[in-house]
Amino acid sequence: MKETRLGDxxxxxxxxxxxxxxxxxxxxxxxxxxxxxxRSTSIGAVHSTLNRLSDKGFLTSEMGAATAERGGRRxxxxxxxxxGQRALxxxxxxxxxxxxxxxxxxxxxxxxx
Amino acid sequence: xxxxxxxxxxxxxxxxLLLWFLKDELAEEVVGxxxxxxxxxLAGRSKGKAKRNYWYQVLNYLRPFAIKRNRSxxxxxxxxxxxxxxxxxxxxxxxxxxxxxxxxGLATGLASAILIYLWVNDELNTNKFDEVDSKRHVxxxxxxxxxxxxxxxxxxxxPNPLFERLPKDLPEIEYSFPVNAYPSYKGVLSSxxxxxxxxxxxxxxxxxxxxxxxxxxxxxxxxxxEKGEVAISESLALSLFNSTEKAxxxxxxxxxxxxxxxxxxxxxxxxxxxSSTAFxxxxxxxxxxxxxxxxxxxSGTQAHLVLKEGVDLDQFNAKLKGYLKTLAENxxxxxxxxxxxxxxxxxxxxNGVPVGGKIIxxxxxxxxxxxxxxxxxxxxxxxxxxxxxxxxxxIGVKKAIGANRKTLIYxxxxxxxxxxxxxxxxxxxxxxxxxxQFNEITGKALTFDFSRDLIMAILSITLFTGLxxxxxxxxxxxxxxxxxxxxxxxxxxxxxxxxxxxxxxxxFAVSVILIVSVTVIYKxxxxxxxxxxxxxxxxxxxxxxxxxxxxxxxAFLTALRGIPTVINASQMSGDLPGKIGYSQGYKWEGMTDxxxxxxxxxxxxxxxxxxxxxxxxxxxxxxxxxxxxxxxAIILNExxxxxxxxxxxxxxxxxxxxxxxxxxxxxxxxxxxHFQSMQEKVRPFFFSISDSxxxxxxxxxxxxxxxxxxxxxxxxxxxxxxxxxxFRFLDQDYQAVYAAEERITVLSKxxxxxxxxxxCLGLLALTAFSTQRRFKEIAxxxxxxxxxxxxxxxxxxxxxVLVIAAIVMALPISYYLxxxxxxxxxxxxxxxxxxxxxAGLVMMVVAWLTIMSQAAQSSKVNVTExxxxx
Numbered sequence: 006m007k008e009t010r011l012g013d014x015x016x017x018x019x020x021x022x023x024x025x026x027x028x029x030x031x032x033x034x035x036x037x038x039x040x041x042x043x044r045s046t047s048i049g050a051v052h053s054t055l056n057r058l059s060d061k062g063f064l065t066s067e068m069g070a071a072t073a074e075r076g077g078r079r080x081x082x083x084x085x086x087x088x089g090q091r092a093l094x095x096x097x098x099x100x101x102x103x104x105x106x107x108x109x110x111x112x113x114x115x116x117x118x
Numbered sequence: 119x120x121x122x123x124x125x126x127x128x129x130x131x132x133x134x135l136l137l138w139f140l141k142d143e144l145a146e147e148v149v150g151x152x153x154x155x156x157x158x159x160l161a162g163r164s165k166g167k168a169k170r171n172y173w174y175q176v177l178n179y180l181r182p183f184a185i186k187r188n189r190s191x192x193x194x195x196x197x198x199x200x201x202x203x204x205x206x207x208x209x210x211x212x213x214x215x216x217x218x219x220x221x222x223g224l225a226t227g228l229a230s231a232i233l234i235y236l237w238v239n240d241e242l243n244t245n246k247f248d249e250v251d252s253k254r255h256v257x258x259x260x261x262x263x264x265x266x267x268x269x270x271x272x273x274x275x276x277p278n279p280l281f282e283r284l285p286k287d288l289p290e291i292e293y294s295f296p297v298n299a300y301p302s303y304k305g306v307l308s309s310x311x312x313x314x315x316x317x318x319x320x321x322x323x324x325x326x327x328x329x330x331x332x333x334x335x336x337x338x339x340x341x342x343x344e345k346g347e348v349a350i351s352e353s354l355a356l357s358l359f360n361s362t363e364k365a366x367x368x369x370x371x372x373x374x375x376x377x378x379x380x381x382x383x384x385x386x387x388x389x390x391x392x393s394s395t396a397f398x399x400x401x402x403x404x405x406x407x408x409x410x411x412x413x414x415x416x417s418g419t420q421a422h423l424v425l426k427e428g429v430d431l432d433q434f435n436a437k438l439k440g441y442l443k444t445l446a447e448n449x450x451x452x453x454x455x456x457x458x459x460x461x462x463x464x465x466x467x468x469n470g471v472p473v474g475g476k477i478i479x480x481x482x483x484x485x486x487x488x489x490x491x492x493x494x495x496x497x498x499x500x501x502x503x504x505x506x507x508x509x510x511x512x513i514g515v516k517k518a519i520g521a522n523r524k525t526l527i528y529x530x531x532x533x534x535x536x537x538x539x540x541x542x543x544x545x546x547x548x549x550x551x552x553x554x555q556f557n558e559i560t561g562k563a564l565t566f567d568f569s570r571d572l573i574m575a576i577l578s579i580t581l582f583t584g585l586x587x588x589x590x591x592x593x594x595x596x597x598x599x600x601x602x603x604x605x606x607x608x609x610x611x612x613x614x615x616x617x618x619x620x621x622x623x624x625x626f627a628v629s630v631i632l633i634v635s636v637t638v639i640y641k642x643x644x645x646x647x648x649x650x651x652x653x654x655x656x657x658x659x660x661x662x663x664x665x666x667x668x669x670x671x672x673a674f675l676t677a678l679r680g681i682p683t684v685i686n687a688s689q690m691s692g693d694l695p696g697k698i699g700y701s702q703g704y705k706w707e708g709m710t711d712x713x714x715x716x717x718x719x720x721x722x723x724x725x726x727x728x729x730x731x732x733x734x735x736x737x738x739x740x741x742x743x744x745x746x747x748x749x750x751a752i753i754l755n756e757x758x759x760x761x762x763x764x765x766x767x768x769x770x771x772x773x774x775x776x777x778x779x780x781x782x783x784x785x786x787x788x789x790x791x792h793f794q795s796m797q798e799k800v801r802p803f804f805f806s807i808s809d810s811x812x813x814x815x816x817x818x819x820x821x822x823x824x825x826x827x828x829x830x831x832x833x834x835x836x837x838x839x840x841x842x843x844x845f846r847f848l849d850q851d852y853q854a855v856y857a858a859e860e861r862i863t864v865l866s867k868x869x870x871x872x873x874x875x876x877x878c879l880g881l882l883a884l885t886a887f888s889t890q891r892r893f894k895e896i897a898x899x900x901x902x903x904x905x906x907x908x909x910x911x912x913x914x915x916x917x918x919v920l921v922i923a924a925i926v927m928a929l930p931i932s933y934y935l936x937x938x939x940x941x942x943x944x945x946x947x948x949x950x951x952x953x954x955x956x957a958g959l960v961m962m963v964v965a966w967l968t969i970m971s972q973a974a975q976s977s978k979v980n981v982t983e984x985x986x987x988x
Contacts (some may be wrong), residue, residue: 049178
């Protein structure tokens with residue numbers, strides 16, 4: 006049985022893959038991660054996690070188009086699978102339920118599903 | 119992106135590293151991503167930053183998911199390596215006793231080989247010098263015809279002016295220089311109250327271009343040009359002046375018959391380790407080469423030549439051979455130029471050309487070392503092949519689950535090399551602890567200075583042993599068909615058994631040859647030492663006549679004879695045995711032209727000498743003071759009578775071509791006696807009377823030697839203050855001449871013993887193994903009524919037959935080898951059948967005992983236990 010829970014880094018990357026859509030390949034994801042979180046990472050670290058997420062079945066990938074600045078090399082485009090989306094939702098729902106139980110914030114929260 | 123940036127590419131090394139470890143299927147996307155990252159960084163930041171970032175990115179790809187899988191095949195290899203070692207240890211453990219026997223056999227073999235290597239290496243490096251012209255350095259060897267054969271001056275003596283003359287006539291010679299050196303060149307060097315005896319020699323200009331000179335003080339190329347100079351060794355300087363520095367520039371007093379006087383120390387040197395000639399002090403040849411000495415009839419100087427670059431030695435020698443004939447019509451002597459590096463090992467000449475020498479022993483021991491190693495290897499091979507039948511299933515299983523032949527070859531070679539190195543560790547311990555004893559036997563100062571050559575030699579010997587002992591199991595066993603192997607039946611077992619048997623035969627044949635050789639060598643050496651020399655060498659001491667004793671010899675001798683424990687005392691020229699002078703130019707009745715160059719050896723001595731040496735008179739009478747004419751009388755030996763063809767020698771006159779020499783009258787004939795080494799035939803010789811001999815010779819009362827020597831020493835001191843009393847026993851000198859043979863005997867005895875022991879160990883292991891496998895058969899035989907004797911006979915038969923075959927094969931070979939060796943001696947033992955019979959019997963008994971010790975054990979096997987286990 007594979008581990009299906011998401012870590013923080015994994016969840017962020019999964020979301021980034023969703024955001025970037027057709028541009029979701031390792032380099033771009035790493036760039037996006039750095040610009041959105043202001044935290045530094047390496048392509049290798051990102052790639053490694055993407056690979057792990059693929060193993061878990063949350064991501065699928067295929068080779069995309071080649072561009073000049075890559076020296077004519079193709080890139081691997083990742084996209085979220087159905088189980089990936091479910092994992093994201095589960096994670097959000099779980100956190101939401103936790104937030105709801107948090108008395109100090111419970112009333113003010115207004116999430117749209 | 120501008121043009122300039124287009125030229126900049128990601129760091130190549132980083133990229134190569136990435137591609138080296140990265141999975142191939144990831145290469146495209148990853149390199150693409152990193153390139154994009156690189157150019158993006160480059161656009162915004164500096165070039166250095168971009169490159170550094172690229173490196174950072176590459177190193178961050180060192181993650182398990184991205185690294186090539188074959189990295190884990192290496193893990194598999196280490197696993198296999200561990201597995202192989204485990205399997206090896208298990209199989210060693212299963213046959214503990216045979217394994218131990220084998221590893222100790224191998225270790226002993228290796229230790230012997232290492233020791234022999236040290237010795238051989240030392241012998242080969244003797245006289246190999248590294249000076250400017252050493253490579254072109256040859257020495258002229260002089261051979262002259264005598265008694266229908268040729269005699270070579272082994273010491274290298276040539277007519278004194280030869281070295282000067284040769285370069286004038288032969289353009290191949292660049293320059294030449296003289297050396298004059300004899301063991302008898304000994305004098306006493308003094309400074310103040312310190313007296314030290316020193317060995318000296320004379321060297322000419324050019325000596326240090328080819329001979330090494332490790333000078334602590336003084337420039338070796340500039341000193342020794344004057345008669346009054348001397349260079350002394352470090353130890354001489356220390357014992358005279360307590361310092362090498364203070365010695366230089368000092369005047370030293372030298373006491374010697376011919377070269378006594380004051381000399382100025384102009385240099386201090388350290389002796390050369392790998393030189394065959396030893397000396398404590400060097401004089402300039404100027405001192406020796408007086409006008410008188412530099413005549414063609416005076417000889418004794420070595421002629422050393424340095425040839426021009428590119429001169430062919432064979433052609434030069436062809437020219438040199440008859441050179442003396444160009445100087446004088448009837449001078450038939452032969453000259454031969456020998457490279458100086460070969461002088462030590464090729465010191466034996468026949469008809470003027472080198473035929474061998476110490477090289478025989480170097481070769482002999484190299485062969486013995488190889489034999490011992492081979493025998494030890496054979497043990498291991500036999501053991502491994504025997505074990506093969508037990509391990510054949512292992513091979514089957516391995517092959518069935520996919521091991522290929524290569525892995526099996528690696529495994530078995532790995533195993534045998536591993537054992538060889540294990541044995542090497544034990545061997546090094548053995549060799550190291552035996553080195554002092556080995557040095558004592560060989561008379562050398564060998565050390566384990568771990569030079570690169572030595573390490574390489576030891577490692578390659580070990581590797582060679584490992585490889586050779588692994589060849590059979592590695593190449594043959596790995597070739598078995600998996601199915602056949604799993605069945606546990608070897609269809610080509612017949613072949614391997616024959617191989618094993620062949621190896622056993624070889625092993626024992628070598629052992630038998632060694633036994634025969636050792637016996638014969640030992641007997642020959644013993645024969646030489648106990649043979650009737652024609653004179654009695656026991657209880658006789660000699661010492662040098664020097665200082666005041668030269669003028670007061672008669673008074674001193676009378677005083678010596680007055681000592682009750684002294685039987686007789688006299689004086690003589692030359693040294694017994696070996697260093698006896700000769701002269702030529704004699705005339706006698708009935709001589710032919712050819713006889714003109716006939717040389718006669720001679721000892722000039724006191725009246726009592728013949729009597730003192732116990733030499734038997736054959737005809738006539740010995741010298742007597744009663745006849746005043748005896749100062750001009752001579753006594754011939756039988757060889758001289760034979761060569762001169764005198765029917766009635768007594769009363770004959772010997773004239774001389776030298777008009778100043780006086781005519782001699784023969785008054786007697788003595789039996790032949792060996793005044794030279796036993797390897798030489800007894801040559802024409804005569805005694806004459808003289809009181810100018812350089813040696814005193816004193817016969818002591820047997821059993822009272824110590825008292826006699828004490829008394830002689832006190833008489834000596836009263837006559838000759840300032841000279842240390844140093845004497846030698848004649849039989850010691852005699853033994854020194856045969857020291858080489860003596861050492862060879864002792865050494866070969868040990869190594870033959872080792873070879874035999876290793877062979878027997880192998881046989882022991884083999885019988886132990888094969889009887890172990892036949893336990894069940896033995897048990898059944900016993901149940902059916904076999905007696906222990908019958909079982910033992912059954913078990914021993916198989917190998918005993920092999921030993922007999924080995925003996926039969928070895929005897930003719932050893933006969934041939936020993937006959938060749940004995941041919942080198944003029945006086946030798948016959949090859950009696952008893953040597954061979956004894957060798958064969960010894961081998962049989964030893965082999966039989968070995969086999970029996972095993973067979974006896976297995977015949978006591980517990981029947982029920984053995985049969986029960988299935």
